[in-house]
Amino acid sequence: xxxxxxxxxxxxxxxxxxxxxxxxxxxxxxxxxxxxxxxxxxxxxxxxxxxxxxxxxxxxxxxxxxxxxxxxxxxxxxxxxxxxxxxxxxxxxxxxxxxxxxxxxxxxxxxxxxxxxxxxxxxxxxxxxxxxxxxxxxxxxxxxxxxxxxxxxxxxxxxxxxxxxxxxxxxxxxxxxxxxxxxxxxxxxxxxxxxxxxxxxxxxxxxxxxxxxxxxxxxxxxxxxxxxxxxxxxxxxxxxxxxxxxxxxxxxxxxxx
Numbered sequence: 001x002x003x004x005x006x007x008x009x010x011x012x013x014x015x016x017x018x019x020x021x022x023x024x025x026x027x028x029x030x031x032x033x034x035x036x037x038x039x040x041x042x043x044x045x046x047x048x049x050x051x052x053x054x055x056x057x058x059x060x061x062x063x064x065x066x067x068x069x070x071x072x073x074x075x076x077x078x079x080x081x082x083x084x085x086x087x088x089x090x091x092x093x094x095x096x097x098x099x100x101x102x103x104x105x106x107x108x109x110x111x112x113x114x115x116x117x118x119x120x121x122x123x124x125x126x127x128x129x130x131x132x133x134x135x136x137x138x139x140x141x142x143x144x145x146x147x148x149x150x151x152x153x154x155x156x157x158x159x160x161x162x163x164x165x166x167x168x169x170x171x172x173x174x175x176x177x178x179x180x181x182x183x184x185x186x187x188x189x190x191x192x193x194x195x196x197x198x199x200x201x202x203x204x205x206x207x208x209x210x211x212x213x214x215x216x217x218x219x220x221x222x223x224x225x226x227x228x229x230x231x232x233x234x235x236x237x238x239x240x241x242x243x244x245x246x247x248x249x250x251x252x253x254x255x256x257x
Contacts, residue, residue, distance in 0.1 A: 001038050006048040013052055023053045061220070068180050075178035084170035086144060087155055088188065093137040095192030095210055097124065098142075098185050102164055103156045106145065114138050118211070129211040148232040197221045 009031055015022035039047055054186035064072065079085045090101050103122045118129040144154060153163035169183055196206045207218035
């Protein structure tokens with residue numbers, strides 16, 4: 001630990017970048033966390049991962065189309081791993097992060113009031129996040145509650161007393177069955193947000209449901225607000241046209257003519 005230098009971390013970042021640009025950044029982030037802890041514990045005086053220039057990352061804007069959503073829903077209904085299918089179904093219905101859903105406890109839920117209180121330990125911002133649950137989400141959770149095996153977790157894992165931690169294999173199989181390419185589990189969260197914005201809900205409301213700590217994070221969905229605005233202008237145009245107002249451009253007359 002004490003012998004690792006800044007040059008060593010940079011060299012590792014370059015090697016990983018040759019095959020996986022984003023993974024190289026994740027690797028440095030993990031190392032930075034490790035070395036921060038080593039400084040705190042007195043193992044060394046500095047963090048050699050600090051200041052390593054990261055690769056440029058393009059933000060993804062991948063959302064489910066209506067056709068993809070229909071195919072995904074059908075694939076979820078047929079997938080043999082019912083627990084994994086229910087995890088993805090709940091992600092679609094809540095826009096929550098994968099870790100939040102997998103770590104969800106029954107004590108965090110009030111199905112009567114339709115509220116999910118996420119503890120700070122499970123959220124990215126490390127703050128308590130209280131969100132309402134839709135009727136379909138409440139029904140799904142109620143069905144799962146009726147079949148629970150005594151675990152404190154909604155999605156218990158194989159290890160007694162723990163929750164499920166891995167759903168990647170099931171996700172790959174479901175996407176293949178649905179003939180959907182280039183869709184990550186996290187894109188279900190983006191799809192949830194895009195549906196809200198396209199339905200006309202404001203960015204602060206969307207950010208509140210997603211648990212964003214700053215408006216900047218939610219702003220990535222701002223361009224989707226064009227859809228309801230366009231629908232609104234088209235509606236006004238249709239009303240005016242149907243009332244008999246001509247859509248032709250009138251010639252401009254100079255003052256005094």
